[in-house]
Amino acid sequence: MAPFETDDSTSTGEADDLRAGRRKAARYVVPVAVVGVAAATIGLVPALADSGDPDLPKISAQKLIEKIAASDVQQLSGTVKISTDLGLPDLGGLESSLTSGAGSSGDGSSADPSSKLTELASGTHTLRVAADGPDKQKVSLLEDAAEYSLIHDGKDVWGYDSQSNEVFHGTASKSTDKEELPATPKDLAEDALKAADDTTSVTVDGTAQVAGRDAYRLVIKPKDSGSTVGQITVAVDSKTGLPLKFTLTPSSGGAAVIDAGFTQVSFAKPAASTFDFTPPKGAKVTEEDASEAPSREHSDEDFTKGDEELSKGLDGLNVIGDGWDSIATFDTGGEGIPSGSEAGGGDVGGFIDSLGDKVSGKFGEGTVFKTRLINALITDDGKVYVGAVTKDALVKAADAAK
Amino acid sequence: MSQVEANAAQGRGAVSISGSAAGRDQPQTTRTRRTTFYGTLFRNELLTTFRRWRTIALLAVLAAVPILIGIAIKIETSDGGGVGPGGGGGGGPAFISQITNNGLFLVFTALAATLPFFLPMAIGVVAGDAIAGEANAGTLRYLLVAPAGRTRLLLTKYATTMTFCLVATLVVAVSALTVGAVLFPLGDLTTISGTQISFADGLGRALLIALVVAASLTGVAALGLFVSTLTTSGIAAMATTVGLLITIQILDQIPQLHALQPYFFSHYWLSFADLMRDPVYWDELVKNLGLQALYAAVFGSAAWARFTTKDISS
Numbered sequence: 001m002a003p004f005e006t007d008d009s010t011s012t013g014e015a016d017d018l019r020a021g022r023r024k025a026a027r028y029v030v031p032v033a034v035v036g037v038a039a040a041t042i043g044l045v046p047a048l049a050d051s052g053d054p055d056l057p058k059i060s061a062q063k064l065i066e067k068i069a070a071s072d073v074q075q076l077s078g079t080v081k082i083s084t085d086l087g088l089p090d091l092g093g094l095e096s097s098l099t100s101g102a103g104s105s106g107d108g109s110s111a112d113p114s115s116k117l118t119e120l121a122s123g124t125h126t127l128r129v130a131a132d133g134p135d136k137q138k139v140s141l142l143e144d145a146a147e148y149s150l151i152h153d154g155k156d157v158w159g160y161d162s163q164s165n166e167v168f169h170g171t172a173s174k175s176t177d178k179e180e181l182p183a184t185p186k187d188l189a190e191d192a193l194k195a196a197d198d199t200t201s202v203t204v205d206g207t208a209q210v211a212g213r214d215a216y217r218l219v220i221k222p223k224d225s226g227s228t229v230g231q232i233t234v235a236v237d238s239k240t241g242l243p244l245k246f247t248l249t250p251s252s253g254g255a256a257v258i259d260a261g262f263t264q265v266s267f268a269k270p271a272a273s274t275f276d277f278t279p280p281k282g283a284k285v286t287e288e289d290a291s292e293a294p295s296r297e298h299s300d301e302d303f304t305k306g307d308e309e310l311s312k313g314l315d316g317l318n319v320i321g322d323g324w325d326s327i328a329t330f331d332t333g334g335e336g337i338p339s340g341s342e343a344g345g346g347d348v349g350g351f352i353d354s355l356g357d358k359v360s361g362k363f364g365e366g367t368v369f370k371t372r373l374i375n376a377l378i379t380d381d382g383k384v385y386v387g388a389v390t391k392d393a394l395v396k397a398a399d400a401a402k
Numbered sequence: 403m404s405q406v407e408a409n410a411a412q413g414r415g416a417v418s419i420s421g422s423a424a425g426r427d428q429p430q431t432t433r434t435r436r437t438t439f440y441g442t443l444f445r446n447e448l449l450t451t452f453r454r455w456r457t458i459a460l461l462a463v464l465a466a467v468p469i470l471i472g473i474a475i476k477i478e479t480s481d482g483g484g485v486g487p488g489g490g491g492g493g494g495p496a497f498i499s500q501i502t503n504n505g506l507f508l509v510f511t512a513l514a515a516t517l518p519f520f521l522p523m524a525i526g527v528v529a530g531d532a533i534a535g536e537a538n539a540g541t542l543r544y545l546l547v548a549p550a551g552r553t554r555l556l557l558t559k560y561a562t563t564m565t566f567c568l569v570a571t572l573v574v575a576v577s578a579l580t581v582g583a584v585l586f587p588l589g590d591l592t593t594i595s596g597t598q599i600s601f602a603d604g605l606g607r608a609l610l611i612a613l614v615v616a617a618s619l620t621g622v623a624a625l626g627l628f629v630s631t632l633t634t635s636g637i638a639a640m641a642t643t644v645g646l647l648i649t650i651q652i653l654d655q656i657p658q659l660h661a662l663q664p665y666f667f668s669h670y671w672l673s674f675a676d677l678m679r680d681p682v683y684w685d686e687l688v689k690n691l692g693l694q695a696l697y698a699a700v701f702g703s704a705a706w707a708r709f710t711t712k713d714i715s716s
Contacts, residue, residue: 027707034699079683128595128683140595142683145496145514145675149596162594165499273597274680280592282503 053207054214056238061202064218064236071241077130077274078211078265084122084258087372113150113159113168126263130270138274153275157288160277167279170288199223199323210235210244211262222324226393227251228373229324240267250372251390257373320385320397327387327397359391363398443550447562451528457566460524461573467520468512468578475501475508476585496675497594504591505582506601509608510678512578513571513615517671518651521570521615522622526643528566529626532559533709535636543714552710556627560702563623571616575608593680607677614674618690621667621697622647628705631712664689667697 059067119125119141128140141148146163152172159168205219215235222229228250235245245261279285317330356367359377366379368391377385377394383401385394451457479502496514500507533556536542545555582588591604599607626643633639650666653659663669670690676683 024707024711027711028704030707031700031704034696034703038696038700140679142679145594145672147594147596147679151596158596160596162592162596163499165503271681276598277596278592278598280500280503281587281589282500 054209054238056207056214056216059204059216061204061218064204064216065202067241068218068234068236068243073131073240073242073267074134075132075269076242076265076267077270078128078262080127080129080260081124081263082120082127082258082260083124083256084120085255085372086122086257086374087370130274132270132272132275136275138270149277151275151277153277156277158277158279160279160283165280165283167283167285168288169279169285199325205233207238208235208245210237211265213244213265214238215244224323224325226389226396227324228375228388228390235261248373252372254372320401325387325389325393327385327389327394329383329385329397329401331383357391359395361395361399363395363401366398368394443548443554444558444561447558448565451562451566452569456531457528460527461570464516464520464524464570464574465577467516468508468574468581471495471498471512471515472501472508472578472581472585496672497678500592501582502586504604505584505586505588506579506591506604506608508582508586509575509578510611510675512574513611514672514675516574517615517618517674518668519647521567521574522619522647522668523644524570525563525567525619525622526626526647527640529563529623530630530639530641530643531636532563532627533630533705534633534639535630537634537714538636546714553706556631556706556709560623560627560705563627564620567619567623568613568616571612571619575612579608594675594678595680597680599680611674611677614677614687614691617694618671618674619694621694621701624698624701624705625667628701628708631705631708665693667693669693 126142128138128142130138135152135154137152139150143163146161148162149158149160151158151160155171157170157172159170160166161168199222201221201223203219203221205217208215208217215237218234218236220232220234222231230249230251230253233245233247233249234243236242237244244265246258247256247261248258249256317328320327320329356369356378359366359368363383364379364381366377366383369376369378370391374386374388375391375394377391377398379385379398383398385397387394387397389397475498495511497507497510501511533542536545546552550558588601590598590600592598622643625646626639629642629646630636630639633642647668650668654663654666654669670686670693673686673690676685676687
């Protein structure tokens with residue numbers, strides 16, 4: 001029996017031991033090298049693949065906005081990633097009760113579009129979007145081993161929740177065409193541009209690559225200092241004028257509050273079968289009834305306006321200021337939020353206090369509830385001030401109202 | 403078998419079965435002998451592994467899981483109600499709400515239910531036992547006496563473990579398909595994106611999913627094999643592998659570790675469900691397969707470095 005080339009155990013003598021030891025150590029270089037190569041690949045490939053900002057002819061902000069307005073993309077399919085970080089604590093059950101408070105169908109099916117939209121208000125989500133003309137659109141929210149699809153095919157609107165195998169069926173009115181795609185960068189960009197007036201600076205700031213396409217970066221900045229909105233960046237496809245990416249950064253810095261953009265996009269006609277939907281056997285189908293229709297329109301609105309939407313339902317709504325600094329105010333007529341001590345101390349009071357900051361000023365005392373974008377001041381005499389402005393601006397507005 | 407070898411066999415009688423005996427006198431035939439021996443080694447390993455009562459018991463447990471799920475759903479829905487509390491669904495493994503409408507979904511549910519624990523545990527047992535078990539039983543040095551070399555033995559062991567991955571996954575899938583066909587209707591199915599595909603297409607996707615699930619286990623298999631080269635106790639190797647598996651699964655649930663989680667071998671396991679989207683969403687599937695290949699390369703080469711340099715005394 002000859003010893004094998006790998007069998008070192010028979011070697012004797014110090015020199016042999018040393019050599020064998022080196023050979024042993026040398027073998028461990030292989031796994032270490034594999035780890036090293038993998039780490040280098042993970043670290044370097046994205047950096048190398050980023051070929052820098054594309055070289056595009058200069059364009060004025062005015063022209064770029066016109067390009068967006070003229071954009072007439074009828075057919076597209078792609079993947080959209082939306083990250084929302086409002087700095088809210090994880091609301092859990094509170095979130096769903098808020099939804100029903102905003103006028104959703106209460107005991108409705110889990111396939112109801114309005115019950116899904118609030119999910120987008122926090123965290124990172126992946127959506128798939130497909131459109132073929134004004135009559136056929138589909139949005140799918142990818143979940144773990146499940147998917148929620150909203151399909152608009154002609155006059156039918158289907159919502160399908162594969163997790164619970166429930167189907168929601170409604171009919172499309174004319175106005176819902178665009179609203180079926182509430183989260184595409186195009187709609188978000190249009191909302192931002194609507195607010196553009198003398199309070200806003202709109203500039204074109206270089207170029208970027210989004211979803212493998214060359215795009216211009218349109219930067220929208222509030223001129224007022226009191227706003228919590230730092231800047232809004234819209235990446236506009238240089239060929240089609242379709243907004244590809246929408247980023248809202250707060251003035252306080254840090255990560256973007258909303259970051260929605262295509263990670264992959266194609267302007268080819270999607271397969272016709274994409275928009276075909278027949279309720280699967282055994283699925284529970286919920287028909288939209290007439291009384292729910294208005295609530296649907298509410299929920300189709302931009303989800304970032306959830307807080308404002310809630311306040312719209314209340315009477316006596318006034319808006320102070322204009323542009324980015326506008327503050328909505330209304331009188332609940334009540335006692336305001338009881339502070340911790342008034343609620344008798346204890347857990348409930350402590351919980352309420354932990355959510356807000358106590359402030360005082362000429363207006364008296366109140367509590368400020370903060371998110372990274374929208375702040376609200378509720379005074380102890382029951383007045384509410386809400387806006388995408390800083391705490392100081394809220395207090396100033398309250399003082400001025402006194 | 404070459405002519406020379408056949409002649410040699412005639413001349414030397416039954417002794418020619420032993421590769422080393424022929425190799426000493428007739429060096430020309432050694433290569434052929436070794437290749438033949440390698441094939442035999444793999445077949446022997448497979449037979450040894452699959453003849454063990456332990457392996458058969460593991461496969462039986464895996465086959466029982468879909469049967470239990472199928473019967474439980476059949477009983478729960480026998481009154482015409484839906485799955486889950488109040489028919490609302492949402493709980494339980496993926497796809498569970500669709501099973502009553504299409505038995506094929508039982509395949510996906512069963513794989514989703516066994517992938518996090520049962521399947522990798524079975525792989526951990528087989529992989530952990532591969533080298534350490536032989537050492538424990540005192541048979542490792544006899545295996546090394548044969549002229550196959552340590553690298554070949556290690557590759558054979560890994561190939562055997564991989565075969566077990568595939569067999570274990572197929573056992574779950576076939577058992578689930580059988581139970582699904584017996585208890586529930588079959589037919590065209592709805593993908594999770596809401597589009598309809600034919601039953602044949604569905605079967606094709608089920609097979610693809612089974613292959614992806616089997617491939618998802620290659621990382622654990624390589625890890626188990628590496629652990630197995632570190633010790634001479636089969637039980638210790640199995641326990642370590644299964645322990646690592648559980649630890650990783652727990653760490654994968656801790657939100658504070660989200661920066662590390664994409665590198666855990668179990669992180670993208672459930673991405674096989676993306677094959678049921680229409681069109682298929684490849685991002686995470688590709689990440690999963692790449693990650694498994696990385697684990698196989700790192701721990702496979704670490705196992706090789708350890709095994710080819712270690713003193714074998716038992």
